[in-house]
Amino acid sequence: MIDFNKEVDRLGTYCTQWDYVEDRFGKKNLLPFTISDMDLEYPDEVAQVLQQRLDHRVLGYSRWKHDDFRNSIKNWYSKRFNCNIDSEWIYYSPSVMYSISKLIEIFSKDGDGVLLNTPAYNAFYDVLRTNNRKVIKSPLKNENGHYSIDFEDFKEKCKESKLFILCNPHNPTGRVWTEEELIKMINICKEYDVKIISDDIHMDIVYGSRMTPILKVAEDYLDSIYICTSPSKSFNIPALTGSYVIIPEAKTRDRFENIVRYRDFVNSPAILSVLATMTCYNDCEYWIEELLNHLENNLKYTISYLEEYLPQLKLKMPQGCYFAWIDFSELNIPGEQFQKMLIDIGEVAIMNGHVYGEECEFYLRLNVACSRDKLIDGLDRLKKTIDYIKL
Incomplete structure (x- = not known):
């Protein structure tokens, strides 16, 4: 206990x-x-792995692109969410917001509209403002404290948006979107060619039924959906930095890699984060x-x-x-x-x-x-x- x-x-x-x-x-x-971090200690297993690595006394450049890292994530999605992802879809990133910022850069230009359900995580406003994108708001319906998508408004706002940033579970309201809601979002976005970036960083903090990663119900819109997430919120390890993005479409992965590895030079991972991610997902359910x-x-x-x-x-x-x-x-x-x-x-x-x-x-x-x-x-x-x- x-x-x-x-x-x-x-x-x-x-x-x-x-x-x-x-x-x-x-x-x-x-x-x-x-x-949004916790005043709680992270798992003992993580402490042991980190201490072993520190005792090694060499903290040189490291790699993340290997089966141990990718399969820990793939297996977590399978057992936790009954969601099958290809390990090749996974790419390391220094943070979730970095991934979101780069995807905004890839798929839109100055002045383009990006759709948010409001209220919204404050960093979304910041990343859009500093990237010179237009914030398009689709307010959630609040019925006695229960929040839901106003799909009529959502559809109208998609007409003037290039991207939709989804938050699942939703910060700050705590809504966990159902499969039916996610499918409706996808169908509307598909109709207006709006790509979907899903911030799933709180994905493991769910009470009752499990959350559904949007990729699980993407079907033929799979290549236009991207999940940005990390174990940092779930296991209280944000100070280690590090996250990952799931990009099913190969050309987009290549564009993302070109930015991360060859332009911004943040491809060499924080090894303690890589080790912690594998340990959390393999041993700490x-x-x-x-x-x-x-x-x-x-x-x-x-x-x-x-x-x-x-x-x-x-x-x-x-x-x-x-x-x-x-x-x-x-x-x-x-x-x-x-x-x-x-x-x-x-x-x-x-x-x-x-x-x-x-x-x-x-x-x-x-x-x-x-x-x-x-x-x-x-x-x-x-x-x-x-x-x-x-x-």
Whole structure:
């Protein structure tokens, strides 16, 4: 039994979430529930493999293009998602967002429209802005906290888009798209020749039924779909860097390789990341199952806490990811003002919803991938802030 309630002191480790909370929130020493990593230790098996490699005492240039790396990914997709992929489709990349940026570069030009379902992960806005692409928004329908695709709007927006960036599971809402929804997306994109880039980095963090990688239902649109992902979120190893992209179509793989290997020169992998990826996928499925139990219990605890102490705040159990997407609209307080009060009164850092879209001013995204004690402390600070507002 893994103790996910063990307290881990991350201060003094150059940690973005803890050591640099002031950068985003303007104040030091806040209790953070922000960046999407976990305050939890990664699997013992990974620690052992990394230590063995460090004990070797040579960290020279390495390779990723071998069966050990590719087959670990291929086998994970088979056993975890019942999805068959060809190992030749897999290509190493330094990060998921790097892969997305390069695919945007390959398949569109300055001023082209790229479709997002909103709210959307904030890095999507950044990568489109800095690549001089036009953000085309198709807002998700929100029915009492359950999000779904507005397919009529989605179809209209596809008419002015070159690419569609899918997020599966969806950050920040936690939706896990069904096979039927994915097939409808594909059919519409196919009709208007819109290529699909799927960010699946949270693919293993799903409660209940498994998620479906979009390639599994791609059929004759396979060559126009690309999955960008990594074990970094699932196993809490983002500091190792490294990810992979799945590109079924050979010509696109060649174009991607030309950029990564011969133009940007980032093809030599971080060997510790390669080793960790293989170890996670080959040996640590049990760890994911225990993690999911811990995260689900933390989310359920958050829901019960809000129902008992803060009924003005609304939270539906997400289908995936480790975020509590909290609606505080009943407080009737502007989002910016509430954020300032959380910082000054509660001394807690929680991501404000406006980061993910203008329509999300009255939402918070609280990261529950932590110990129960930390979560309770954070919720108590949230309550302290709201109690002050009521005075």
